[in-house]
Every structure is written in C-alpha cells, then in structure tokens.
Amino acid sequence: MSRTARLFQLMQALRSGPSPRTSVQLAQDLGVSPRTIHRDIDALRALGAVIDGEAGFGFTLIEDATLPPLGFTNDELEALVLGLREVQLIGDPALSDAASEALRKLQGRLPQRQSHRLSHAVLTATRFDRPAVPTIDVAVLRQAAWDERAVEFAYTDAKGVGTRRRVNPLSIVYMDRASVLLSWCHLREDFRVFRLDRMQDMDVSDESFRPKRVPLLREAIARIRAEREAQEQES
Template sequence: MNRSVRLLELLQILRRHRRAVSGQVLAEELGISLRTLYRDIAALQAQGADIEGEPGVGYILRPGFMLPPLMFSPEEIEALVLGSRWVSSRADNDLNDAARNALAKIEAVLPSDLKAHLRDSGLLIVGGERGSDGVIDASLVRRLIREERKVEMAYADASGRASERTVWPIALGYLDKQRIIVGWCELRQDFRHFRTDRVVTLTPLPGRYPRRRTQLLKEWREHVGISPPPL
C-alpha cells in the first residue's frame, strides 16, 4: 500500500469511529507501526484534516473535512482516466475538451507517484466511432436541460417525415454511435426519445417547463424500468 492510499484509508477508518480511537488500534488495522501512524496523522493534519488527539489518548476526526484531490486511490484514478477516454472518443468536442481539462486539474495536485499512474494507465477505449448530432449543437441541448427550458422541435421519423413538437428535454443519452434526447412530448402527452441526428430544427422557448426535471427524470426511469445510476 503506497502512502497516498494509506492516508486515504486512515481517514476512512477515522470516519467510522464517532469516539476517539487509540493509535494502537489504528496502526493494527492499517498494518503499520505506531511511529508510521503518528507521521501519517501529522501529514493529514498538515493537509487540513481536523484530527484531534495525541499519543496515549486517541484520535478523532471532526466533521466537515473534505478529501483533497491527492487522496484519489489508484482505482479511482483509473476510473477517471477510462471515463475521460470514453468521453474523448464518443462525445462532442466541448465535452472532450472539458474531460481533458478536468484531468489536467487533477494531475496538477496529485503527488508524483499518482501522477505517473494517471499518465501511464493501461486502460484503453477500443473501437467505436463518434456519433453525429446532425444540425443541432449538443452543448446547447445540455444547457437547456440544465435550465429546464422547453424547445420547439421539428423531428423526422425513420421515413423522413417531419413533425412539429414542443418538448421538455430532461436528459441526453450517449449511446455507442448515437445520442438520444429524452423528453416529455406535449404532442404525445408522454415521454419520448429523439435521435439527435433526426432533429431538423431545435428552437429554445422562453421560460422553464412547469415541472422539475428531477421529478420528470424519476418518472421516466419508472416508465422505462431503469434504476437510478449509482452515485
């Protein structure tokens, strides 16, 4: 276990204890010496962790401390790298740039051993190709979803026949080769899925739609039988 991972584990152990826990118990759980434990406690305190206590008395972590980015485990870093590479190969240019910028910010504050792990990750995204959004701007759709805005949409079906819809967009699904707008369709009075490459025109309307997106998304998941994604 490298030091960064060990410090993360020490914080998690302290979080599990509501009362002061002795250094000996902490050292045994981590499989380290008391001397190493005391150094690790001092290192976490220097990073801003509100750990109270002293040798012979015990230690307790006060609430409110947030893990700094340097506390990512190697597995968490691999998840971030893999997700970033998937976005770069499947999503639009704006999300591609955002993923690269996010990784650069994380790399800037990682210790040297974890920086190397980030740069040299052996996880690859193989095959597939970036889907087409046709005439619409995916970044605009994402903004309208965040703002809970209605849109006027001309949408073509598989035969090319276009219909005018007023839609409440609630989600944007990224499939392997396609992107799907999930929304409430006023014409059909039901949830509908719209392929972005079949949208002929998309015009934002003023004001928000009358219901909260979170509630609509919950109803859509129940409608199609999809469980909420893990946090």
C-alpha cells in the same frame, strides 16, 4: 494588473493550456514580457507549485500547491481516466474538450506518483465506429435541460416523416449508435426519445418547466425499467 492577480492568471494558464507552454506563449496570454513570466514562474515555485521546464523548452504545471491533493485508489484513478477518455470519444465538441480539461486539472491536483500513473494509465478507450454526429448544438441543449426550459426543433423519424416538436428536455443519453434526448413531448403528452442526429433548427423557448425536470426524469426512468422487465418476463 496587480502581481497577485497576474500570478493567479498565470496559474490558470498553466492549468488550462496545452503543455508545455513557452514563456512567449504565456506572455502573449497575459500581456506581459517573457522576462516577467520567468520571474513569476520562480515566484510560483517559491510558493510551492511544482512547475517542470525551463526557458526555451516550455513549462508544465506538475502539482498545484493552491489546491489540496486528491486521494484516489489506483483502481479509482484508472476508472476516472477510462471514463474521461470515453467522453473525449463520444461527447459533443464542448463536452469532449471539457473531458480533456478535466484530465489536465486532475493531473495538477494529484500527488506526483499518481499524476505519473494518470499519464500512463493501463486502461484506455477507443471506438472504431463512433455514434452518429448530432445535427444540433448539444451544449445548448444541455444548458436548456439545466435551465429547465422547453425547446422546439424539427424532427425526422426513421421513416423519413418530419414533424415540429416542443419538448421538456430531461436527459441526454449516449448510446452505441446514437445519442438521444429523453424528454416530455408536448405534442404526444408523454415521454419520448429523440435521436440528436435527426433533430434540426432547435430553438430554446422562454417557457420554464422548473422544478419538474428531476421528478419527470425519475418517472421516465421508472417507466423504461418497468417496460424492460415486462419484456424480459414475456421472453
């Protein structure tokens, strides 16, 4: 491995791993000696990376010189922190980990003053009652929606009645008590909403509905809004 490639991998390890990272941990990740890590840390610092720490205490990437600083107002920064912390609480494991990783990357790209503000943000998010835990792999479902592929799954409704459904996944909506899938149902030939904690044995099919996801989603949202407005007028 060339030194340039190793320095790049070291930056990636400092960005993505939990902080601080010791030279021993970093050496194990890159397959080199701790002494090499110390030399490479010095080289990265010479190139402009702000890396806090020293041998025996571990290293933390404070500011990444390879990425341009991001400009946010203080309120924008608080909004980002609040949103990402909410995702950490309500998202599926993969999405929750992605939110944590995004916070780390964001901190590495911010100017030092705002990086400190991100670490000690005034706003936070907490939930005493979390949404029902999904019984399928939500990451797989998200990918199927992006790939615009139909999925099949067993579904049990609120009355305990079970059916087998084949749907075009359009969007996943995180609500107070449960996360739901907004979809086009092949069985009902209409839009339907399914709770993720009532779905089981999901399979992604080879059937593509590209490029219909975006127009279908727009139609579904428009119908939901129209129904909501009609209900408000009746009341």
